[in-house]
Amino acid sequence: MRHAAPTDELLRAAFANAQTADGLPRYRILYDAVRRAILSQQLAPGVRLPSTRELARDLELSRNTVLSAFEALLAEGYLVSRAGSGTFVAHAAAGPVVRGGRRPSDGARGAGAGVPVRDGTGELSKRGARLARFRGGQRLEILPMGGSEADFTLFPMKQWQRLQSRQLRQGRLDLLDYAIKGGFEPLRRVIADYLRASRAVRVEVEQVVLTAGTQHSLDLCAQLLADAGDTVWIEDPGYWGARCVFDASGLKIEPIAVDPEGMNPELAPRGSRPRLIYLTPSNQYPMGVAMSLARRRSLLQIAARERAWIIEDDYDSELRYSGRPLASLQGLDSSERVVYVGTFSKVLYPGIKIGYMVVPSALAESFGSAVYDLQRPGQLAVQAALAEFIERGYFATHIRKLRQTYAERRERLIGALQAQLGEASRITSQPAGLHLVLRLPDGSDDERIEAVAKERGTTVRALSRYWIGPPSVRGLVIGFGYTAPDRLAHHGRNVARAVRAVIT
Ligand SMILES: Cc1ncc(COP(=O)(O)O)c(C=O)c1O
Structure with missing residues (x-):
């Protein structure tokens, strides 16, 4: 020993x-x-x-x-x-x-x-x-001016706390169980009502499946609708989160170029036959353009012809600052080839991790049971609080407040950029969402500008980072959602200085 x-x-x-x-x-x-x-x-x-x-x-x-x-x-x-x-x-x-x-x-x-x-x-x-x-999750997402972050300090925490504790005080044991059939029915019902009214989605409550957010929804679509080796069309530039899920599922990623009308299927390689088509038609991420009606029709035709599934990611459709919200692509579809994907990450807070899918009625039962079999989901008490939050009108009030706040922040940021850059400040994204795109002359070194701005404490993202293929447009993706209004002019100045330092 x-x-x-x-x-x-x-x-x-x-x-x-x-x-x-x-x-x-x-x-x-x-x-x-x-x-x-x-x-x-x-x-x-x-x-x-x-x-x-x-x-x-x-x-x-x-x-x-x-x-x-x-x-x-x-x-x-x-x-x-x-x-x-x-x-x-x-x-x-x-x-x-x-x-x-x-x-x-x-x-x-x-x-x-x-x-x-x-x-x-x-x-x-x-x-x-x-x-x-x-290599995701290396740092917290929230950075001043970074990406597309929501300001969750605006979330009505007190109201939410009251609703949550009321749900728990009622002592309903059924809310402590696993969630079956796509989640808490009253929440699925209010989501269906909301989507019908505000997004022209064609939906019955049975078609709504609650998930743990968009990533989870996309993962389920990849698992249930495609097999390894199948082709998925994704927007280029596009949302890296979607690409990551599809790539990890063994799908063949086919980047399809985005132009001012959105994803352009005519630019797909000859003979490419998609099984899935992932896109953000209401507010293309990151370019911030809305897909034209002609494009929408053409994609629906392709999906019907190829028997492909369109995955419509409508991640921030509540946040439009002028005009009426665009109707969803799903609402135009008469062939039932669209899975509509939504999330509460942007309008409540990212960590709530509640999202939803509206799946074609023929798939509804399979999706509901697959979520159960793959995940044994729960969170019924949170889902119940959210249903009440929406039913009582708090959600609608909160969204009105967000729209006003973000619209003001966007204006302030644009004002600061214009004051500094004058003619050179070309904002090409529509008035929506949580970021804007500042276009730069072709061939500009946007990654260098990103680095210079970062040295000054302002974390914008180079547009060229969002491409799979060679970037054809240069610019900066600048978030305004999370930044306090009185810091926007400061960050706008930093961005402008970084642009001037690199583009002489
Ligand atoms: C295009 C897009 N879809 C969805 C999401 C939200 O994903 P989740 O619901 O997983 O938080 C984001 C977040 O930034 C996004 O940019």
């Missing part, structure tokens, strides 16, 4: 290092520290660990905390306990040390499932490796 004293020190150091893991319970921090020490063979097989009492005293933890960590390590086979003699590092826990500190047996389905090794793709499936390349 080996001497335990250095083990004490080692564990103390490992535990101290691990303390930076904010928010984790202390037993979990200790568990991680011991597990890591075993996997990296700092704690060799056969080493005896201090008693839980000693360790608790040494690390100034409660004995229960140490017992919980040990229990988990014993259950997972990292430690073994021998009656009367103590707890030891298990021999079976040893193994060749691999990059990233994982053993081969610690593989894809273990506690570390999905954790990439250091090069990012090591033991992942092909699909996982493709997904890992996107």
Whole structure:
């Protein structure tokens, strides 16, 4: 038996290092520290660990905390306990040390499932490796002037809290269950009413399937409507989130160029036969153009002819600042080839993660049951609060407020850009959504402008980043949704200076 004293020190150091893991319970921090020490063979097989009492005293933890960590390590086979003699590092826990500190047996389905090794793709499936390349979620989305962020500080938190706690106070046990048949029926009903009235969507409540947002809706469409190797047409430039989902599902991505009338199917490669067509016809992301009626008709014809499914992402249609909202593409479709996808991310707050699909009636039952089978969804209490939020008219009031606020912010930003850039400030996106596009002369180095603006604390995005193929238009995507009105002139000035610094 080996001497335990250095083990004490080692564990103390490992535990101290691990303390930076904010928010984790202390037993979990200790568990991680011991597990890591075993996997990296700092704690060799056969080493005896201090008693839980000693360790608790040494690390100034409660004995229960140490017992919980040990229990988990014993259950997972990292430690073994021998009656009367103590707890030891298990021999079976040893193994060749691999990059990233994982053993081969610690593989894809273990506690570390999905954790990439250091090069990012090591033991992942092909699909996982493709997904890992996107490297999303590295930072919070919200940055001043970045992308298409909503200002969720405008969300009526008090009203929402009251509705949520009322739902819970009623003690309705059925709201604690899994959600079946596409989610909470009263919410699906109010969504159907809302879409019929405001977006001219042809919909009955049975066709509405609640999801955890657009990404989830797109993933379901990819899984239920296409097979690996099938072709999906997506807009170029377009929404990287959609591309990521389709790519990870093994679909063949066919970028279709966008022009001032939206996605142009005439520019598709000859003979390309889509199974899915993903687009943002009301407010093309990121260019901010609305699809013409002629284009809409032509795409519907292609979908009917090819027996393809159109996925209409109507992510921010509530946010139009002049004229009436455009009717949906789905409402024009008489062949039932459109899946209409909506979200509450932009008009409530992104983390609410409630979205919806309106699926053709022939698919409704299959979609409702597939959501259940694939996900066992829940969140009925939140869905119930949201149904009430809409029924009581709070949603409509909130949207009116958002429209007014964002329209003012947009105007301010345009004013600042025009004051600084004069003739050179070409805004080509329609008055809608949460960002605008500032066009730059052909061939401009928009990524360099992005970098210069960032050095000044203003995070705009280069338009050329949104292309799959070679970018044919240069510009900047500038968010105005999340920025406080009194900072817009400052950021507008920074953008203008960055433009002038690069384009001389
Ligand atoms: C084109 C587009 N669709 C959908 C969304 C919203 O996605 P989700 O509902 O997953 O939050 C976004 C968010 O930026 C978007 O840009």
